[in-house]
Amino acid sequence: MAGLYLHIPFCHSACHYCDFHFSTNLRFRSEMIRAMCKEIELQSSKFRNLTFSTIYFGGGTPSILTFDELKALLASARLNLNIEPDIEQTLEANPEDISPEKCDQLFELGFNRISLGVQSFNDLMLKKLNRVHNGIQAYKAIESITSSGITNVSIDLIFGLPDQTLSNWNTELNSFLELDLPHLSAYSLTIEEGTHFDYLKKSGAISIAEDERYLAMFHHAQKVMNNNGIPQYEISNYSKEGYRSKHNQSYWKGTPYLGIGPSAHSYTENQRWWNVSSNTKYIQSIQRGDSFYDSETLNRVEQFNEFLLTRLRTIEGIQRKNLEEYSDIHADDFWKQVEVFENDGLLEVNDQNIRISSSGLYLSDYISTSLFAE
Ligand code: SF4
Known part of the structure; x- marks a missing residue:
């Protein structure tokens, strides 16, 4: 089993908090689509023995693409890779791009999940x-998607925004609940180096929430969502039963994935590689037959640490039988640290699993890295 990720590196404008790879120059769209189709062909041999059960268009803003551009990428994927017939096929979309006509096209192209x-x-x-859309456009987009027959709909919400109060955040969560959608991704705002928010923060123009407010x-989101039958299944994700993101879960389970497009990452058989984060360099390298990615091979210790980092993000945590695969790596120190976190109420340990408690999930990265082997 494997997942296919396609990174669409274009956006209408730059959001003030964003450090993903994208360009607002849409001039080289057709060259980009051709290069990405070519990359699928070039990388297909590495995944010859695997079947793909999810396709995820992320970005950037995939909803910028036209019907024909999306169709070309899907056709290349189906031509070059073994793709199962009934897959989860997700498109990340922004409200300003969504109309009833666009949703009909997406449905026709086989998209059955919109984020x-x-x-x-x-x-x-x-x-x-600095988002392009407003609240009314968001509601209209959701109405268009659900009316088109695409029922697996997720929305992203951000908390910890400048001057956002707990009451504001509660209103956002209630707006989500009123829509009766099956999935929510709730991210805390992080100020990334080099973003406009980073500049505003350093110049004192905005004040960012202190840790206690985050x-x-x-915890408020956890409580509200759990009380409404949409439990948390990963640090930032909540879902009704049967609506978890299969694609994202595959990252957290260590399933191989192929990432196509500038800045996309891939992983299989302990090999990890990542494409150049420049639209021009990516297109030119593929056109000339030059290398367009860097790679590394994970050693046993790195594999173990990766295993901890990904599994502990989820509410299922680590299955102890899978931990046995790494019995040569984790030592007494690991179990001593597990005991410390268990006594602090941050880890829950039983015969089958080691998982982060609901109150510890926010500290998942800290807990995982504290358990790392060296
Ligand atoms: S639309 Fe998404 S990818 Fe594009 S700038 Fe905004 S946050 Fe970043």
Whole structure:
């Protein structure tokens, strides 16, 4: 089994918090689509023995692409890779690109899951983030998607925004609940180096939530969502039964994945590689037959650490029988540290699993790295 990720590196404008790879120059779109189709062909031999059960268009803004551009990428994937017939096929979309006609096209192309970048229903917050859409457009986009027959719909919301109160955040969560959608991704705002928010923070123009406020909002989301039958299954993700993102779960389970497009990452058989984060270099390298990615091979210790980092993000945590694969790596120190976290109420340990407690999930990266082998 494997997952296919296609990174569409174009956006209408730059959001103030974003450090993903994208360009607002859409001039080389057709060259980009051709290069990505070629990359699928070039990388297919590495996945010859695997079948793909998910396709995920992320970005950037995949909903910028036309019907024909999406169709070309899907055709290349189906031609070069072994793709199962009934797969989860997701498109990340932004509200300003969505119309009833666009949704009909997406449905026709086989998209059965849409992840919509709402981020907030509050126009003031959306302006602060420099998002293109407003709250009304977000509602209209959701209406268009659900009316088109695509029922597996997720939205993204961000918490910890400048001047956002717990009450504001509660309003956002209630807006989500009123829509009766099956999936929510709730991310805390992080200020990444080099973003506009980073500049505003350093110049004192915005104040960012202190840790206690982030934590209060995180726990509030857990409580509200659990009380409404949409439990958390990963640090940032909540789902009704049967609507978890299969594609994202495959990352957390260590399933191989092929990433296509500039800046995309891939992983299989302990090999990891990542494409150049430049649209021009990516297109030119593929056109000339030059190398367009760097790679590394994970040793046993790195594999074990990766195993901890990915599994502990989820509420299932680590299955102890899978831990046995690494019995040559983890030592007494590991179990001593597990005991410390268990006594602190951050880890729950039983005969089958080691998992982070609901109150510890926010610290998942810290807990995982504390358990790392050296
Ligand atoms: S739309 Fe998404 S990828 Fe594009 S700038 Fe905004 S957050 Fe970044």
